[in-house]
Amino acid sequence: MYQTVVRYINDQNMLKPGARVLVGVSGGADSMALLHILQQRCMDNGGVLWAAHLNHSLRSQAGQDEQLVRDTCRRWDIPCYTKTVDVAAVAARTKRSLEEAGRDCRYQFFRELADELGADHIATAHHQNDQAESVLLHLLRGSGIRGLQGMQPVKGKLIRPLLCVTRQDIERYVQEHQLPFCQDLTNHDPAFVRNRIRLHLIPYLQEAFNPRIVEALNRLAAIAQEENAALDEMADRQWPLLSSWVEGTLELDADRLREEPAALQSRLILRALVEVSHQSDWSRDDLLKVRELLSKPGSNLILQLADDVRVGKVYHKLVFTQDLTDSPSFCYPVTVPGQVYIRELGMNYSLAIVPAQEWQPAPDTIALDLDRLASPLCLRSRQAGDRLRPLGFKGRKSLKKYFMEQKIPARQRNRIVLLAAGEEIYAVMGFMVTQPAVVTDSTRRILVIKARPDAKAT
Structure with a gap:
């Protein structure tokens, strides 16, 4: 498996010689295998390696997981950084699920620590089974091509070197090298949607439809990544030709936008909404409402969206603004x-x-x-x-x-x-x-x- 992962790292241009890498380590088999592989890789290429562990304070065994990571890093001579966060309190305060709050807390910790250490990359241990679960999760939510692409091998500083192997490959690797790891019992809790996909939906699809469903879903993700990248490239070319900022408002040339294919219209409208609101979670319904406004005859039409964002059609322009006038200043x-x-x-x-x-x-x-x-x-x-x-x-x-x-x-x-x-x-x-x-x-x-x-x- 080591050679498979190294070839994947090279094919995806993940790591250059001497790269400084921060590894997110939960203590589970996946992340311990990743840490072991990247330690060898960095030794061979003169790189620098750190480990980061976030204690979510969700399980009575959380302290034991943290101690296992600390002890292993000490034996392997890898600097280890840990942090404890009350994820349940964060979820309650921000009105998000435990899964969402935990993920956001982890990545915030990793990003801030990577900046402090001067790391070039943040490595996580997602593998092909995780990718299959992500694609199915987005599919069940009615996602478009952005969701179907799942997790990308490289996204900014973030790298995922194990997307070329399965959970079974990792389990064999851990056994062969006698790596320590801990079991997260919450992975079997059916209260979490991702767990139900892993424990019930994927086994059913394997038995009833396609025994190689994990491979098929990973292939779908790769195709979606290619097509999504093509759409992004087209949007990047068109954006400076039809967008402009005028006195704090973002304007799109409605006539030029109307000539673009529907998929590209949606991609450009999404970019406008994100730039104005600094929020990325706009729904397809929001995009369709703006496209409907674009197609309507007449002028001086107003559409009110969430986050106090307004989209107006004024003559030959779509005007995007965010109205924060009712927010107090003190x-x-x-x-x-x-x-x-x-x-x-x-x-x-x-x-x-x-x-x-x-x-x-x-x-x-x-x-x-x-x-x-x-x-x-x-x-x-x-x-x-x-x-x-x-x-x-x-x-x-x-x-x-x-x-x-x-x-x-x-x-x-x-x-x-x-x-x-x-x-x-x-x-x-x-x-x-x-x-x-x-x-x-x-x-x-x-x-x-x-x-x-x-x-x-x-």
Whole structure:
């Protein structure tokens, strides 16, 4: 299997000699096999390897999984980085499934750590069976060609070297090399859709229709990837010819757009919606509504979509705008200790000073190192050009990018409270404390901020 994976890595131009690779390692057989293979590959090509493990805090065995990864990396002399996240709390707060929240937390951790380490690539252990499950999942949702392409071997920094092998190949490799691994019992929980596809649908399709269904679905994904790439290339060529930004609005030449094939129309409309809203999860229904607007006779027609996006047909233009005028803008000075009432949100914030040795974590509170904060402090909404320093991130990240990574809808972003002093953001309330304000072992005084809704406002 090692030679098969190495040939695939070379065919897909995944790794150059001396590549610096961060491997996502859950502790399961797939990721342990990937780590073992890439260790050999990096030794042969002068590369650098790190391992990253995210503890999801979902299972009683999660700590054991983390310890197995740590111990194995220590024996194999691979630097290992771990992080613990309460994925269930993230899922509840963002109203997403555990699967979605866990995936997003993992990739955010991997991206931030890769940036900090200067990694060229992030490697994950997805294989052909995972690919088959992904294609079926998208098919059942009625996805188009973008969904049917499944997971790409290379996507930006992300690489998937095991997409050339099956789960059975990996199990044999793990046995042959006597690699340690842990079992994730949630993989057998039928509450998760992907598990039902793996445990029930694929075996049924293998028995009743095609014993090589995994191979067939991987072939479908490869075809869809080729055709999707062709559509993207066509859209890239047409985009500068029919799009322009005018005073903060995005305009498409309606006449030229109308002449394009339906599939290319949809691809260009999707690009316009993403550019305006910074959200990528637009549905086919949204695209069809815009295409219907495009085909209607007349002018001064308006279509209202989600995330406060409006599409207007004005003479020979499709005009895309995002209306955020109803979002509150505020800035309140902070006295410590003290109280702040944000009228626009109907929220009270209490600020107290607690000696570090007396502090205990509590719900609906955040804790910051008071002596590391500049003054004057304020609680405010976001401002144009805001940047922050997340924990573990090298340098500054735009607040807009952080909100996008957290999948916070654009219409909600002005309602998120920031603790700041000048241009330095110390906390994104309800989400995180930034690197300059995080509590450490040397912290002496802790600023504790508690949020609660105003009874009259609710």
